[in-house]
Every structure is written in structure tokens, then in C-alpha cells.
Amino acid sequence: MQRPKTTTTSQTHGNTIAARLGASRAAERYLAVRAQTELLIKPLSAEDCQLQSMPDASPAKWHLAHLTWFFETFLLERFEPDFKPFDPAFRVLFNSYYKGVGEQFARAQRGLISRPSLDEVLAYRRQVDERMLALMVQTEQSRDAGDIWDLLSLGLQHEQQH
Ligand SMILES: [Fe+2]
Numbered sequence: 001m002q003r004p005k006t007t008t009t010s011q012t013h014g015n016t017i018a019a020r021l022g023a024s025r026a027a028e029r030y031l032a033v034r035a036q037t038e039l040l041i042k043p044l045s046a047e048d049c050q051l052q053s054m055p056d057a058s059p060a061k062w063h064l065a066h067l068t069w070f071f072e073t074f075l076l077e078r079f080e081p082d083f084k085p086f087d088p089a090f091r092v093l094f095n096s097y098y099k100g101v102g103e104q105f106a107r108a109q110r111g112l113i114s115r116p117s118l119d120e121v122l123a124y125r126r127q128v129d130e131r132m133l134a135l136m137v138q139t140e141q142s143r144d145a146g147d148i149w150d151l152l153s154l155g156l157q158h159e160q161q162h
């Protein structure tokens with residue numbers, strides 16, 4: 001499977017974050033970024049979050065799930081012991097850009113994804129957040145710590161850029 005590429009610069013950046021912040025500060029940063037995303041949809045109803053205003057712009061609900069898909073696919077699937085996907089269908093529904101991960105649902109039709117519901121997508125976020133926090137606690141002892149901090153940093157920047 002194709003993974004997002006990490007550069008020497010991001011490697012250094014990831015290691016710097018880990019060294020400077022440690023798992024608990026990394027977790028704080030993770031939760032702050034995730035909370036900021038959900039603040040953006042606070043004024044919106046579930047129906048608002050379903051709307052796709054144009055073929056190139058994805059619905060808010062899709063963004064919420066896709067950002068979570070990144071952490072599930074590139075961190076949990078690779079580093080979580082006994083990984084099980086929240087829902088195997090999400091791998092295709094919320095994939096974007098990453099051809100190496102496999103099939104993608106057509107961008108122009110994302111407004112037609114009536115299920116999972118917004119509540120289910122928010123439950124997906126909660127579950128992945130809990131699993132990510134557990135992963136961060138284990139990371140300080142992990143020989144994959146450098147890769148994990150790099151991908152975590154990439155995932156948070158990805159979430160902020162959306
Ligand atoms: Fe993305």
C-alpha cells in the first residue's frame with residue numbers, strides 16, 4: 001500500500017515535536033485540532049452537512065469522515081495492534097487522492113452519501129480519537145516512534161488544511 005511520503009524535513013519536524021512535547025502534549029495538540037474542526041460545523045444541521053454545493057466541493061460530513069479516515073488508514077492500520085476498521089466500507093467512501101489505498105468514491109457524487117449519518121460519522125471520529133490517544137501513549141516506547149510522530153503531524157496539518 002502506498003503511504004504518504006515523509007521527507008527528511010518532516011522527519012526532523014516530527015522528531016522535534018516528539019522530543020519537545022512528548023505524548024501528552026502531542027495528545028493535547030491532536031485534541032485541539034480535532035475540536036477546532038467540529039467547532040466549524042456547530043452552526044450546521046445534519047442536512048446542511050450533507051449538502052454538496054458544487055462537484056468539486058465536498059460536503060462537510062464527508063470532510064469530517066475523510067479527516068478521520070486519514071488517521072485510521074495511515075496510523076491505526078499500520079501501528080495499532082489488532083487493528084480492526086470502524087467500518088470496512090469507509091476505506092473507499094472516504095478515500096481521496098491516495099490511489100495506493102485503492103478505490104475511491106466519485107468526488108462529484110459525495111453529496112449522495114446519505115449513510116453513514118452525521119451521528120455515525122461523529123461516532124467514528126470519537127472512536128478513532130480514543131484509539132489515537134491510546135496509540136500516542138504507546139508511541140514513546142515504540143521503535144516506530146519517528147514514523148508515528150511524523151504521520152501524526154502530517155495528519156493534523158491535513159486536517160487544518162481542509
Ligand atoms: Fe484530504
